[in-house]
Amino acid sequence: MRIASQEKEDRLAMLSGQMGNCTPSITNGFSYSEKDGSQLRLQHTQAFWPRLITLIAIVLLVYPLVACGSDNVLEDVHASAAQLTLNENGKLGPLSLSYDLARDAHISIAFFDQGGQRYVLRDNEPRTAGKYTAQFDGTYSPDPAKPDRRVLPSGQYRYVLTATAAGQSQESQGDLSIQAPQTLPPSIDKLVAVPEVISPNGDAVDDQTKISYTLTQDSTVSVFVENAAGNKYFLQPATARKAAAYGLEWNGKIGNDLMPDGTYNLHVQAQDNIGNVTDQSHRVTLQNGGKSELQITKVEFSPIAVPLGGDLHVTIKVKNTGTTTIQTFGPPPGTAYTTNMTYNNWLEDDGATPRYYERPGLWRVAVSWNVAGSPYPVRWGLTPDMSPLAPGQESTITGTIKLLPRTPEVRFWASVEQGGVGFPGGEVAQTVIRIGY
Numbered sequence: 001m002r003i004a005s006q007e008k009e010d011r012l013a014m015l016s017g018q019m020g021n022c023t024p025s026i027t028n029g030f031s032y033s034e035k036d037g038s039q040l041r042l043q044h045t046q047a048f049w050p051r052l053i054t055l056i057a058i059v060l061l062v063y064p065l066v067a068c069g070s071d072n073v074l075e076d077v078h079a080s081a082a083q084l085t086l087n088e089n090g091k092l093g094p095l096s097l098s099y100d101l102a103r104d105a106h107i108s109i110a111f112f113d114q115g116g117q118r119y120v121l122r123d124n125e126p127r128t129a130g131k132y133t134a135q136f137d138g139t140y141s142p143d144p145a146k147p148d149r150r151v152l153p154s155g156q157y158r159y160v161l162t163a164t165a166a167g168q169s170q171e172s173q174g175d176l177s178i179q180a181p182q183t184l185p186p187s188i189d190k191l192v193a194v195p196e197v198i199s200p201n202g203d204a205v206d207d208q209t210k211i212s213y214t215l216t217q218d219s220t221v222s223v224f225v226e227n228a229a230g231n232k233y234f235l236q237p238a239t240a241r242k243a244a245a246y247g248l249e250w251n252g253k254i255g256n257d258l259m260p261d262g263t264y265n266l267h268v269q270a271q272d273n274i275g276n277v278t279d280q281s282h283r284v285t286l287q288n289g290g291k292s293e294l295q296i297t298k299v300e301f302s303p304i305a306v307p308l309g310g311d312l313h314v315t316i317k318v319k320n321t322g323t324t325t326i327q328t329f330g331p332p333p334g335t336a337y338t339t340n341m342t343y344n345n346w347l348e349d350d351g352a353t354p355r356y357y358e359r360p361g362l363w364r365v366a367v368s369w370n371v372a373g374s375p376y377p378v379r380w381g382l383t384p385d386m387s388p389l390a391p392g393q394e395s396t397i398t399g400t401i402k403l404l405p406r407t408p409e410v411r412f413w414a415s416v417e418q419g420g421v422g423f424p425g426g427e428v429a430q431t432v433i434r435i436g437y
Contacts, residue, residue, distance in 0.1 A: 074163040075100040077172040084138050086151065086180040086274045097134045097161065099172070104128050105165040111140070111157045111176070119152060120144075124164070138178055139275045147269065149277040154180050185276035187216040188268050193250075197285045200252030201324035202292030203388070204361025204419060208251040209284055211266065217243045219270035225250070225284065226265045233259070238271075252286050261286050290324030292418065294363050294382075297394070299414045299429035308437035311336075311400040316365045316414050318382060318397070320389045328382040328389065329362040329419070330355070335380060338402040339369070342377035360420030363389075365397050368427075370411045379417060403435055410435060 077099040084095045097109065109122040119140040139149040157178060162171040191213040198206045215221060223236040233254045250266075252259050263285045271277045298317035306312055320326055331343055346355040356379070366376035382395045389395060403410070411432050416425040 073165045074170045083177040105163040108162045147279045186219040186270035188280040189214040191280045199288040201290040203327045212247040214245045291322045293322035295321045301431040305434045319394045333397040343379040362419040366417045
């Protein structure tokens with residue numbers, strides 16, 4: 001599309017070429033001769049006055065235009081197609097709107113339906129001089145503050161591209177037809193995150209949030225969190241989903257990396273095949289996040305020779321080498337075991353419910369041996385009163401194990417237990433104990 005009187009621009013260019021520059025030359029209207037060998041005399045020719053008057057008239061008429069050039073800021077505006085067709089299998093005719101800017105300007109692009117309703121594609125956005133192409137997929141944003149997108153209804157539209165520079169605006173218009181199926185956009189209902197505040201530090205207290213939502217129709221769904229700077233981190237990439245109820249958990253990590261403390265916007269976003277996008281969000285706050293780590297610094301099994309039925313004394317010293325406080329669970333240090341017992345032997349008052357069991361996120365020390373009937377049957381809490389262990393804090397745990405196996409030698413070792421994770425310390429201080437009988 002040619003705009004802004006190209007014929008006028010071509011005419012001015014011709015005049016500029018004929019004149020050479022903005023100062024007209026009138027020396028052809030004069031002749032020079034010498035008088036008495038020294039005095040220069042200017043003589044007027046016969047055609048001087050008519051030619052001078054003509055030149056002055058031309059200069060006064062076109063000089064401002066020739067000197068300043070074209071006032072057009074917007075040039076060569078054209079659409080790649082006159083119709084955009086969409087169906088449930090996707091877009092069949094992608095459309096682009098190209099234009100040139102002769103100088104820096106602010107650009108607005110809007111579409112108007114036959115009733116005059118305005119749909120904004122670009123709104124007063126700054127652009128430097130150059131060539132541009134704006135892509136149009138047939139959708140618009142009903143609320144600029146939200147990421148939702150809606151497909152324009154089928155019909156005839158007029159696009160208007162406006163460029164504003166130095167307080168002056170110039171616009172170009174064109175017609176566009178959109179053909180799209182009449183479908184309802186996807187809907188996301190009952191988005192919930194419980195709890196809304198989590199402390200992902202491995203202490204088994206609010207380490208993760210449980211997320212649930214209901215999708216009302218088949219869509220492509222992505223789940224991500226967004227920080228205060230607008231950066232997005234995906235919990236689930238875009239995946240085709242059937243209409244159903246869904247749930248997932250988030251422990252504050254993206255991959256293996258724990259996100260910094262702060263408030264995040266959790267987004268569930270659904271898109272259908274023709275471009276409708278629906279977004280629902282929920283705030284989740286991370287606080288007191290950190291790394292849980294417990295290291296054994298000393299282990300002692302004594303004596304190394306024990307009579308059958310005698311007690312093996314165990315001393316284990318640990319240090320919280322993580323960045324967060326860790327919680328613990330019983331049995332308390334000092335609890336006496338036999339090699340025929342486990343930590344499940346102690347029951348509640350009902351006589352049936354184990355008092356001590358594996359609890360996710362809680363830490364204990366553990367002891368096992370090569371002829372044990374189950375992994376790490378002996379476990380002790382880190383502190384006598386089950387108080388938490390702060391970063392850098394140390395604790396010494398002691399206890400006894402009555403040796404009952406009728407075998408001359410038994411190999412013992414120690415480890416630390418992180419509930420729900422396992423035994424990250426490995427087998428520490430393997431020691432052979434001789435049993436006499």
